[in-house]
Amino acid sequence: MSTTQRIGILGGTFDPPHVGHLKLATHFAETLQLDELLLIPSGEPWQKGSGITPAEIRFQLTEAAAKDLARVFLYLKIPTRIGVDRIEIERAGPSYTxxxxxxxxxRFGPKASLIWLTGADSLIQLPTWHSWRDLFQYINFAVASRPHYDLNAGLSTEIQELLKAHQIMDSVALEKQPSGLIYIDESLSVDLSSTELRKRLKTPARSQIESEAISSHTLQIITNLGLYQ
Structure with a gap:
C-alpha cells in the first residue's frame, strides 16, 4: 500500500456540473485510488467571457452534485473522501489554476501527489493558461480522452514537447511523485461540455435531456431557481 497521500482535484466553471464531471471523477477516484477528491468551482473564470452564472450559485450546484457523487462512491465502494472547496471563490481576481x-x-505539503483531473480538450489548451509551465512544479495531471479530440494527431509543438517531457504510461507513477507528470487515460471517453448542455437546456427538448445529463440534487436546484432557460 502506498503511504503517499493522493489528492484528486477537479476544477472548473461548473455551469452547471453534470454527469460528465461525475463520470470523470468516479473513474479517476477508482483507478487512481484517490484518498480525497476536491471539486473546485472557479470564482472568476477569466477564459469564459460574460454570462457566467454567479459563483455562489455555481457553488451550490457543485455541492449538490457532490451529494450525488457520494451516493455513487458508496454504491461502488469507493472510499475516496469528497470535498467542495471555496478556494477560488474566496480569492479575489481571476481564477488562475x-x-x-x-x-x-x-496545504497538503511537499510529499502529497496532487493530481489535476481534466479532459483532453483542456490539455490541448494548456498553453493558454496563465503561467502554465509553472504548474508542473506543483501538480500532476490525469487526463481523460474526449470524443472528437485526437491526442495522436494535430497537437501543437508545445504539447508534443510537453508530453515527451512529462507523460507516463503507468498511473502507479502518480503515487510516487508529487508533481510534474501527465497520465493520459484512454479507457474513458467523456463529454465535459457545460456550454453545449446550457444550449440544450434552452431548447424545447429541455425536459428530455435533464435527467440523462444532470444529477438529481443539482437538477432540483436548477429547477427551483429557474436557471438556464
Whole structure:
C-alpha cells in the first residue's frame, strides 16, 4: 500500500456540473485510488467571457452534485473522501489554476501527489493558461480522452514537447511523485461540455435531456431557481 497521500482535484466553471464531471471523477477516484477528491468551482473564470452564472450559485450546484457523487462512491465502494472547496471563490481576481496549485501544495505539503483531473480538450489548451509551465512544479495531471479530440494527431509543438517531457504510461507513477507528470487515460471517453448542455437546456427538448445529463440534487436546484432557460 502506498503511504503517499493522493489528492484528486477537479476544477472548473461548473455551469452547471453534470454527469460528465461525475463520470470523470468516479473513474479517476477508482483507478487512481484517490484518498480525497476536491471539486473546485472557479470564482472568476477569466477564459469564459460574460454570462457566467454567479459563483455562489455555481457553488451550490457543485455541492449538490457532490451529494450525488457520494451516493455513487458508496454504491461502488469507493472510499475516496469528497470535498467542495471555496478556494477560488474566496480569492479575489481571476481564477488562475497556478494560484490554486500553489495554495493546495502549501496545504497538503511537499510529499502529497496532487493530481489535476481534466479532459483532453483542456490539455490541448494548456498553453493558454496563465503561467502554465509553472504548474508542473506543483501538480500532476490525469487526463481523460474526449470524443472528437485526437491526442495522436494535430497537437501543437508545445504539447508534443510537453508530453515527451512529462507523460507516463503507468498511473502507479502518480503515487510516487508529487508533481510534474501527465497520465493520459484512454479507457474513458467523456463529454465535459457545460456550454453545449446550457444550449440544450434552452431548447424545447429541455425536459428530455435533464435527467440523462444532470444529477438529481443539482437538477432540483436548477429547477427551483429557474436557471438556464
Amino acid at each position: 497556478i494560484d490554486t496549485a500553489k495554495a493546495l501544495r502549501e
